[in-house]
Amino acid sequence: MVPLFGWFTHSGGTKYIDCYVTHPTTNRGPVMIKSILLKIFREGVGGLMAFVSFLTRPRKIKRSPDEQFAANEKARTMSVYQYFACPFCIKTRRAIHRLNIPLEYRDAQVRGGEHRTTLEREGGQIKVPCLRIEDGEKTSWLYESNEIIAYLNQQFDPTMKAS
Numbered sequence: 001m002v003p004l005f006g007w008f009t010h011s012g013g014t015k016y017i018d019c020y021v022t023h024p025t026t027n028r029g030p031v032m033i034k035s036i037l038l039k040i041f042r043e044g045v046g047g048l049m050a051f052v053s054f055l056t057r058p059r060k061i062k063r064s065p066d067e068q069f070a071a072n073e074k075a076r077t078m079s080v081y082q083y084f085a086c087p088f089c090i091k092t093r094r095a096i097h098r099l100n101i102p103l104e105y106r107d108a109q110v111r112g113g114e115h116r117t118t119l120e121r122e123g124g125q126i127k128v129p130c131l132r133i134e135d136g137e138k139t140s141w142l143y144e145s146n147e148i149i150a151y152l153n154q155q156f157d158p159t160m161k162a163s
């Protein structure tokens, strides 16, 4: 039977929707369709938030060339595991933008992808954002957007360090 919504999905999704058409009693198809629609909705809203956030980005803090060099060097020891359209990641990226530091972003969204696998294996769970911090031989993994932002502010914003 021709899949009803075959035009709507990529190759993997078509199989699931076809499954509903050919096996309506299993009730498997509607669940798949619902999850696909939810995913599209989530990605759409997240993408819109990312776009608005990009347009309204906070001003970067300014440093002397020497201070900026030192901040850049320190930032080299950190990376952020994230999803593009996750609201908690957007919030964290805004804070990082304000701090004016070149942190490396690692996309952990792709299932089976290198960064997702590393996050789960070494960090302990798949949850984003997560800040990976290298300190000599030791590597630590910081979860929770508020914790990450507080840590980065404390490391890179001189006005917050003083308080």
Ligand SMILES: N[C@@H](CCC(=O)N[C@@H](CS)C(=O)NCC(=O)O)C(=O)O
Pocket: 083, 086, 087, 088, 126, 127, 128, 129, 143, 144, 145, 146
């Ligand atoms: N309280 C956490 C919430 C983070 C969160 O829920 N992240 C979602 C993405 S928006 C997540 O990682 N979900 C797990 C997954 O996608 O497998 C924070 O503020 O960082």
